[in-house]
Amino acid sequence: MKRIYVNEDWCLGCHLCEYNCAFANSGEADMAAALKGKPLFPRIHIEEGDKICYAVSCRHCEDPLCVKSCIAGALQVKDGVITVDQSRCVGCLTCVLVCPYGALAPNENGVMQKCELCLQNSCGEPACVKGCPNRAIVFEERSAVL
């Protein structure tokens, strides 16, 4: 299936993906209305190390530890995409405890949210990919890196 992949050699560390993600999932039509003056809760974040940076969002693992560990049955796999049923989540953070990529975080209300590839929101395709100025984030079919 198509997943999001990043190329750390091309990432500029501009954080635009975080803004585009938060906007795409805000339900608002206007970016300023959605984000201005508000704390940002994106489902992607930039990791920064020595002279490198890159975006991290859910890897949609084939054997997802978060789904298996969820005490509320709120994390589910649908057609390979890992989604969270926020009405079931109790905010226990077990998924944060087990995700090897640090890809899950609670929203402003303590309920978990994660990258669902923008398949359910108005963007319809990953907003982080669409808005990346240097094509450091792509949405495509790949196999494992051996």
Next chain:
Amino acid sequence: MKQYVIIGNGTAAVSCVEGIRSIDEKTPITIVSEELYPAYCRPLISYYLEGKTDRNRMQYRPDDFYETNGCTVLYGKTAVHLSVRQKTVTLSDGQTLSYDALCVATGSTPFVPPIPGLETVAKKYTFLKLDDALALEQAVTPDSRVLIVGAGLIGLKCAEGLSTRAKSITVCDLADRVLSSILDNACAARMQTVLEQHGIRFLLSDTAARFDGNTAIMQSGEQIPFDVLVLAIGVRPNTALVRESGGKINRGILVDAQMRTSLPGVYAAGDCAEGMDISCGSSRVLAVLPNANLQGFCAGVNMAGGTKVFDNAIPMNAIGFFGLHALSAGSDRSDEPGGAVYEESDGQHLKRLFLKDDNLTGFMLIGDTARAGIYTSLIRRQIPLHTLDFDRLKQTPTTAAFSKETRKKAFGGAV
């Protein structure tokens, strides 16, 4: 006719079904369920009392799960005898089931010590099952004074769940701190403060010596009047079925990395099982939901003739009370040769990383818990710390501390 039998109907049983069905789509599965309900999210019973979930949302799987997966569930029954030679289990109603492969997922039972006068207490409960929560929901009124014996995870989640329903809640424990099996003094004190801020009163280093109706007479001599008593002293794995058939038992039913017990054709998973904890190098009962799920799936695959090992189990606990979260994983082996602790602490947050030689063996985070799973993965995968930038990683869990090659695998291809 070939069939699989699962004793128990909790998390491990459900994922055992999923494990079987990943290999064998057809062979019938019979599930023996002591409880009268389809599998539900057991750890949510305190959230149910708190009003954060309801019976419908607590269902672990969709309504059609058993039907879709070709399972027959026998509700209200238990397994009372196992014959390994004949490959049969006898149930509490006298019925006998034959099996080709059996999974024992019987969970655990609250331990209730014989405290003198306990029989004089009218309203006394344990807190492990949905029925316990439903009974407490009925028993506790806004006028109730609740006494909880046991300041472990079960007792404290019960206290949190009841905090807005009861007039007062008192928790006692013989230990000198809350959550004594999981937290050290400093961490426990921080959690206790939050609970106290929400009106929960503690009597530590003290416990009920005897009861006289609605009064607990403590070891210290103090008398505590109460209306509802909750006994949350501990749980014991349900091992009898396997033990009485000659299977190897320690605290739990001993299993190998394929979830096989010492009895041929018999597997075990979940809170009744005891397997290797790689963070401490010895076998332990790891009675947490993620472990039950992973063990159950592994058992199911192997029962159906597949090959699966679950050989990186570690303790993993997400504990939260009134919005303060503590995440922990692995073991503290810092007092062993080659052991060390990295610690950061301020008034709000606490971080302890437990190191031994070239490995992270465990951690404890309170407050700032973001991306804790990156630490957990280092323990589960036993990654040598010299292969990454640990000085960076100890400050904040980040995959940027991994080697470029590791990052390429993680973010450049399917995982």
